[in-house]
Amino acid sequence: MNSMETPVLIVGGGPTGLALAADLSAKGVRSVLVETRTEPTAHPRATLLGSRSMEYYRRLGLDDEIVRNSLPREHGYRIVFATRLSGKLLHAHASPSPNEYMAAHREMRTDVPESGWTPYYKVQIGQHALEPIIKRWVLRQGSTDVRYGTEFVSFEQDEQGVSSVIRDLASGRETQVRSRFLVACDGGRSAIKATLGIPYTGRGAMRRNVSYLFRSKAFLEYATAAGWANLYFIFRPGAFGVFTNINGGEIWNYQNYVLDGEAEGSERDPAEQIRDAMGADFPFEILQVMHWSHHQSVADRFRAGNVFLAGDAAHLFCPTGGIGMNTGIADAFDLGWKLTAVLRGWGGPHLLDSYEWERRFVAIRNTIAAAANADRIDAMMKVTPQGLEEETPQGDELRTQFGRRLRQTSRQFNTAGLHLGYRYGDSFIVAADGTAEPPDDPRIVSQSSWPGCRAPHVWLEPGKSTLDLYDGSAYVLVRLPGAPDSAAFGAAADKRGIPFTPADVDERARALYEKALVLVRPDGTVCWRGDAVPEDVDAVWDTVAGFRAPA
Numbered sequence: 001m002n003s004m005e006t007p008v009l010i011v012g013g014g015p016t017g018l019a020l021a022a023d024l025s026a027k028g029v030r031s032v033l034v035e036t037r038t039e040p041t042a043h044p045r046a047t048l049l050g051s052r053s054m055e056y057y058r059r060l061g062l063d064d065e066i067v068r069n070s071l072p073r074e075h076g077y078r079i080v081f082a083t084r085l086s087g088k089l090l091h092a093h094a095s096p097s098p099n100e101y102m103a104a105h106r107e108m109r110t111d112v113p114e115s116g117w118t119p120y121y122k123v124q125i126g127q128h129a130l131e132p133i134i135k136r137w138v139l140r141q142g143s144t145d146v147r148y149g150t151e152f153v154s155f156e157q158d159e160q161g162v163s164s165v166i167r168d169l170a171s172g173r174e175t176q177v178r179s180r181f182l183v184a185c186d187g188g189r190s191a192i193k194a195t196l197g198i199p200y201t202g203r204g205a206m207r208r209n210v211s212y213l214f215r216s217k218a219f220l221e222y223a224t225a226a227g228w229a230n231l232y233f234i235f236r237p238g239a240f241g242v243f244t245n246i247n248g249g250e251i252w253n254y255q256n257y258v259l260d261g262e263a264e265g266s267e268r269d270p271a272e273q274i275r276d277a278m279g280a281d282f283p284f285e286i287l288q289v290m291h292w293s294h295h296q297s298v299a300d301r302f303r304a305g306n307v308f309l310a311g312d313a314a315h316l317f318c319p320t321g322g323i324g325m326n327t328g329i330a331d332a333f334d335l336g337w338k339l340t341a342v343l344r345g346w347g348g349p350h351l352l353d354s355y356e357w358e359r360r361f362v363a364i365r366n367t368i369a370a371a372a373n374a375d376r377i378d379a380m381m382k383v384t385p386q387g388l389e390e391e392t393p394q395g396d397e398l399r400t401q402f403g404r405r406l407r408q409t410s411r412q413f414n415t416a417g418l419h420l421g422y423r424y425g426d427s428f429i430v431a432a433d434g435t436a437e438p439p440d441d442p443r444i445v446s447q448s449s450w451p452g453c454r455a456p457h458v459w460l461e462p463g464k465s466t467l468d469l470y471d472g473s474a475y476v477l478v479r480l481p482g483a484p485d486s487a488a489f490g491a492a493a494d495k496r497g498i499p500f501t502p503a504d505v506d507e508r509a510r511a512l513y514e515k516a517l518v519l520v521r522p523d524g525t526v527c528w529r530g531d532a533v534p535e536d537v538d539a540v541w542d543t544v545a546g547f548r549a550p551a
């Protein structure tokens, strides 16, 4: 058997594995990524790339390419509820178009809702379009040995690392891989997680769904009640689901909600269901059918020795709120700098334990919020009245009343706080300062330099955000005007080989950064702040670089 060595072996080339390969590549860390598929996923699956994920990809210079490949940007971000697409409109939820957000950002305006919180709004792009962009970028960097058509077979670990066997599916040839770390980004059916005997905890599998991916150039012509939208919910007694606009005119997905009591496999003919939801016989071609379930499940452990779980291998979601894939991407960007720190010798002995400590609680927070969104939809399904399509004054009144109730579901579309507001305030590698925690509201982002929060976004000049100071390569000490001499921070970091950069910012950052000195770690999280340099700077580094054991 051939053999090879690598610092990090990544299993899975979905959004999580590719994000980790990208982050490690950006830091110049070599890795091997194995993926059984020979091509990126054909099904778009998750279609919402949240603003935090976009901020991470902004670091790699990929944001423009992602936006160019997303849904057309001139349309407002629109979500409609209708009895059928050619039937009766019940409720519509609209936000400004991505172009309006981008104009506000160019002009450094914060008057468009949510534009003060992040350089991005919601970017609608399917995994089929996102994965190739990230994969191409990773290949260009040359640090990752990307092996599609390769199956991860087995592993054994010892204190120094992990010995794995991978198999090239075309030739059947097996290779032994010795790595310092193994990261399981192998999805919800993770064989690595199963081998480790780590269970998921939570509500488990919830509502079943069937997704029909189809092609239709005539879709918008027939969707007369709805017009252009990003998402189209169908609400009618006995018929519930959601259409997703995949590429702005030709490819669509219909996710049909399987109702309680419907037996597995008893679903109606796919074409009949799509026609029924449209309310018209229109031309389309079904490309793919996928059966899947909503979940609220989080693995009990994210680490076992030198093996880590990330993405769906670590947590399974309801898609309501579009947070599942984004939580996996954020796992990758949390783990990437920690693996790098340990491989380069400046990370402390407890740094890697902080991965589970930080990310598991975020996974619990996020899966619960997504499940609550799904519960709201399910509750509305149960009270959807008969008569919504009647052409009578009573029918009009019923639609108005029910449309009002459907507004309750808008929480799942206002999720900026969910995407940007998670924090690691209780983490043992964050130096708490005893001040009050900012509110954690799924809809609203309370930007703050409170230790554990994402360092705030503030425009410093057109096109340049404070976020651009944090490129992932170093800890950054943000210095407000009038900050005291902070050379001691750099001197202590140098002695330990910790990558460190001071960055002076102007008054614009003061309101949100609050303190004269704010230390931001490589993933963009505030890990210490103060108005004066502490007497024992080494104690700060002991904490934030993982030299101090959790209490």
Ligand SMILES: Cc1cc2nc3c(=O)[nH]c(=O)nc-3n(C[C@H](O)[C@H](O)[C@H](O)COP(=O)(O)OP(=O)(O)OC[C@H]3O[C@@H](n4cnc5c(N)ncnc54)[C@H](O)[C@@H]3O)c2cc1C
Pocket (backbone or CB within 6 Å): 011, 012, 013, 014, 015, 016, 017, 034, 035, 036, 037, 043, 045, 046, 047, 048, 127, 150, 151, 152, 153, 185, 186, 187, 188, 191, 211, 290, 292, 310, 311, 312, 313, 317, 318, 319, 320, 322, 323, 324, 325, 326, 328
């Ligand atoms: C039909 C469908 C619709 C969805 N819709 C949404 C949505 O609207 N919103 C949302 O947030 N989420 C949605 N999801 C979930 C979303 O797709 C996942 O959260 C996301 O793909 C997780 O990314 P990942 O990289 O962790 O795992 P995955 O994307 O599952 O990637 C894991 C990869 O590992 C590979 N792999 C597994 N075992 C091995 C092995 N032994 N050797 C080599 N490779 C291996 C697999 O081939 C796969 O490519 C949907 C999922 C499905 C199935």
